[in-house]
Amino acid sequence: MHLWKKETLTLTMKINFTEEQNIFRKEIRSWLELNLPKNKLQSLDTKEGFEQHREWEKTLNSGNWSMVTWPKEYGGRALNLIEWLIFEEEYYRAEAPTRVNQNGVFLLGPTLMEYGTDAQKNKFLNAMAAGDHVWAQGWSEPGAGSDMAAIRTTAVLEDGFFIINGQKTWSSRAAYADWTFGLFRTDLESERHHGLSFILAPLDLPGITVRPIPQLDGEPGFAEIYFDDVKVPVENLIGGEGEGWKIAMATAGFERGLMLRSPARFQQTAAKLLSLYLENESKCSPAIQAKIVDAWAQSESYALSIYHTASKLMDGASIGSESSLGKIFWSELDYMMHETALKILGANAELDTEDHQDAAQWIKGFMFSYAGPIYAGTNEIQKNIIAERLLGLPR
Amino acid sequence: MKFVFTEEQLQFQETMKGFLAQECSPDSIRLGWQENKPFNTKRWEAICDLGVLGANLKEEDGGLGVDQIALTLMVEEMGYVALPEPIAEQNFLVNDILKLFPEELQEAIKSKFNSGMDYIAVAHPLNPHPLFLEDSKALIMFDNTSCHFLEKGDYVSEDIKSNDPSRVLSRIHEVKSSIQSDQNFAHLNQAVVSRGALQSAALLIGLAQKMLDLSSAYVLDRKQFGKPIGSFQAVKHMLADVAVAIEFARPAIYRASYSLFDNNSKSALHCAHAKYMAVKAAELACKNSIQAHGAMGYTWEMDLHIYMRKAWSLMACWGNDDQQQNTIFNTLRSSNDEIGVLYTF
Numbered sequence: 247m248h249l250w251k252k253e254t255l256t257l258t259m260k261i262n263f264t265e266e267q268n269i270f271r272k273e274i275r276s277w278l279e280l281n282l283p284k285n286k287l288q289s290l291d292t293k294e295g296f297e298q299h300r301e302w303e304k305t306l307n308s309g310n311w312s313m314v315t316w317p318k319e320y321g322g323r324a325l326n327l328i329e330w331l332i333f334e335e336e337y338y339r340a341e342a343p344t345r346v347n348q349n350g351v352f353l354l355g356p357t358l359m360e361y362g363t364d365a366q367k368n369k370f371l372n373a374m375a376a377g378d379h380v381w382a383q384g385w386s387e388p389g390a391g392s393d394m395a396a397i398r399t400t401a402v403l404e405d406g407f408f409i410i411n412g413q414k415t416w417s418s419r420a421a422y423a424d425w426t427f428g429l430f431r432t433d434l435e436s437e438r439h440h441g442l443s444f445i446l447a448p449l450d451l452p453g454i455t456v457r458p459i460p461q462l463d464g465e466p467g468f469a470e471i472y473f474d475d476v477k478v479p480v481e482n483l484i485g486g487e488g489e490g491w492k493i494a495m496a497t498a499g500f501e502r503g504l505m506l507r508s509p510a511r512f513q514q515t516a517a518k519l520l521s522l523y524l525e526n527e528s529k530c531s532p533a534i535q536a537k538i539v540d541a542w543a544q545s546e547s548y549a550l551s552i553y554h555t556a557s558k559l560m561d562g563a564s565i566g567s568e569s570s571l572g573k574i575f576w577s578e579l580d581y582m583m584h585e586t587a588l589k590i591l592g593a594n595a596e597l598d599t600e601d602h603q604d605a606a607q608w609i610k611g612f613m614f615s616y617a618g619p620i621y622a623g624t625n626e627i628q629k630n631i632i633a634e635r636l637l638g639l640p641r
Numbered sequence: 642m643k644f645v646f647t648e649e650q651l652q653f654q655e656t657m658k659g660f661l662a663q664e665c666s667p668d669s670i671r672l673g674w675q676e677n678k679p680f681n682t683k684r685w686e687a688i689c690d691l692g693v694l695g696a697n698l699k700e701e702d703g704g705l706g707v708d709q710i711a712l713t714l715m716v717e718e719m720g721y722v723a724l725p726e727p728i729a730e731q732n733f734l735v736n737d738i739l740k741l742f743p744e745e746l747q748e749a750i751k752s753k754f755n756s757g758m759d760y761i762a763v764a765h766p767l768n769p770h771p772l773f774l775e776d777s778k779a780l781i782m783f784d785n786t787s788c789h790f791l792e793k794g795d796y797v798s799e800d801i802k803s804n805d806p807s808r809v810l811s812r813i814h815e816v817k818s819s820i821q822s823d824q825n826f827a828h829l830n831q832a833v834v835s836r837g838a839l840q841s842a843a844l845l846i847g848l849a850q851k852m853l854d855l856s857s858a859y860v861l862d863r864k865q866f867g868k869p870i871g872s873f874q875a876v877k878h879m880l881a882d883v884a885v886a887i888e889f890a891r892p893a894i895y896r897a898s899y900s901l902f903d904n905n906s907k908s909a910l911h912c913a914h915a916k917y918m919a920v921k922a923a924e925l926a927c928k929n930s931i932q933a934h935g936a937m938g939y940t941w942e943m944d945l946h947i948y949m950r951k952a953w954s955l956m957a958c959w960g961n962d963d964q965q966q967n968t969i970f971n972t973l974r975s976s977n978d979e980i981g982v983l984y985t986f
Binding site: 252258259260261262263264268328379509513520524535536538539543544545546548549550551553554556557561568571572574575626628629630632633634636637638639640641 | 642643644645647650710711750820853857860861868871872874876877878880881882884888889890891892895896899903907914917918958966969970973974985
């Protein structure tokens with residue numbers, strides 16, 4: 247009985263970097279060593295810090311490092327996803343500044359690439375890569391959080407302009423950003439996810455009021471945006487009228503999926519956690535050792551999974567609801583690692599003094615790790631998606 | 642960097658899956674339990690006819706020349722159906738390390754390959770009770786310093802009962818004579834420990850997937866309050882958690898198989914990682930699956946426990962998560978470089 251295909255196995259699986267990829271890694275590393283800001287930047291959620299981070303985006307762009315996967319005409323290097331992951335690894339290894347324009351480069355950028363017109367790509371992508379336009383998200387509303395289809399902010403088309411009225415909230419980076427993208431109800435008779443459109447709006451238009459909301463760390467990382475008869479030209483519509491939901495889902499997929507959360511960030515945290523543990527080992531119980539192993543094992547698994555996914559994407563596969571699995575995994579992992587760090591630090595964990603800056607960094611990271619299970623669709627929503635779309639359970 | 646399977650590798654998996662779906666139904670397993678003969682000779686012969694027992698032997702040794710990666714995918718399918726016969730064990734614990742045995746032992750082992758049907762059991766401090774010893778032609782036994790080859794009659798043993806009726810275990814009381822060697826022992830021992838971890842991890846992830854599939858089907862079928870219980874979020878979220886755990890254990894298993902294939906110097910760490918993640922996923926799959934089945938899951942009648950019992954046994958064989966944790970921690974501790982953004986590959 248010969249069910250097997252009688253062929254010599256050609257082994258094309260290769261879980262190693264190529265020589266070119268190693269050279270590319272060195273190139274990034276040397277560039278970062280030369281160009282990284284000498285002093286640590288202030289928080290990007292302060293006015294000064296925001297501008298410092300914008301400057302950094304410009305510096306990155308001057309070396310064509312803004313988004314390595316983008317086509318060259320938009321400031322990219324036309325590289326593949328594996329090379330993007332290598333870039334991210336070097337970026338986190340160097341502890342380079344947080345990307346102030348991640349809403350732009352990681353979310354809106356890929357969306358424009360897929361749904362934008364040539365005119366829109368030309369207008370927005372280079373400016374985005376250069377940090378001239380820093381973007382804020384405009385999804386949530388007071389009555390539309392996890393239930394995003396409950397959006398009520400309206401955009402009525404009159405003489406080539408959308409007249410926008412309503413309110414957005416929890417808009418990340420909106421306190422200091424230049425532009426926002428989001429979903430607006432263009433068909434007033436419509437319900438739920440029908441009749442929504444994806445529109446871009448500069449935040450300095452007459453009728454827009456931005457009210458910053460201080461976050462857990464005291465800085466305004468997000469804001470409310472009020473629209474009072476704001477006139478936005480119809481050229482700022484992405485895709486067709488009423489196609490907003492479909493486009494937003496694609497954007498949300500980028501966010502949950504590999505674009506916004508490359509594994510390097512979590513591996514770097516796991517590495518720091520191990521060092522912290524080794525410095526404090528004598529004070530710790532064996533329970534902490536178990537957490538250290540968990541941190542390594544999970545961040546390693548996450549990296550392997552992303553490389554596996556990236557390889558499949560490069561082979562022509564597409565990902566859909568699978569990105570919900572990853573979003574739960576990394577956000578819970580991030581929380582667990584920071585919680586463990588605070589346990590190791592003990593009574594020093596709360597200190598924000600010159601001689602305990604490491605503790606101050608850990609507790610800031612800890613507070614931020616609480617946001618992971620909430621943003622980009624809460625983990626409860628992700629679990630519904632997994633159950634309904636991957637396991638086939640009824641709504 | 643290309644972390645995808647070849648068509649051939651996937652085809653080996655598909656063929657295995659199709660074959661086992663026919664040959665290893667829950668009913669056939671239950672029949673083995675009733676007759677107190679879980680090792681099904683007819684199924685064994687069918688699998689051997691297909692060439693699976695020697696799948697990863699070289700073609701000149703009568704094998705199919707399957708690599709560790711395709712083999713891992715095939716073993717996952719053996720887990721999925723809770724295959725009682727010890728195919729995965731022989732594939733990884735005997736065939737795959739054949740060339741590492743000292744020559745004398747290698748000859749003795751090879752002499753058992755002639756028929757392509759013979760099974761060799763393995764005992765090791767991490768797997769002290771060899772499986773289906775009565776059905777085996779020989780026993781390879783590791784102690785802490787050397788490796789032994791024992792033929793029938795070289796030892797005194799008794800059969801002992803497992804909580805999983807699909808597993809007949811033995812206890813070795815006395816070794817009368819054996820071919821023994823301590824040559825290359827450290828290397829050989831590490832090789833068998835790594836493969837023990839990897840094959841049990843691959844079986845476990847197949848079992849976890851099966852339990853998740855059974856549970857998803859059950860909660861769709863079972864109605865309460867006028868609707869399927871699978872429409873309630875508390876139930877959905879339990880099963881989604883299992884899906885997440887499986888999703889992130891799998892790449893660790895695949896990487897470990899690649900590491901063996903590639904002779905990676907960190908393969909011991911990678912195999913420990915695979916088993917660690919697989920145990921966590923299987924544990925959650927057992928816990929949440931029985932919960933999703935409610936009281937039905939607690940019955941002998943429901944098939945769930947066929948898979949659960951095998952998973953409970955395999956979690957412990959060749960090192961449970963606690964033991965793997967020690968292995969991982971000692972590696973991390975002795976070399977800080979093992980961790981961090983540059984050292985995954």
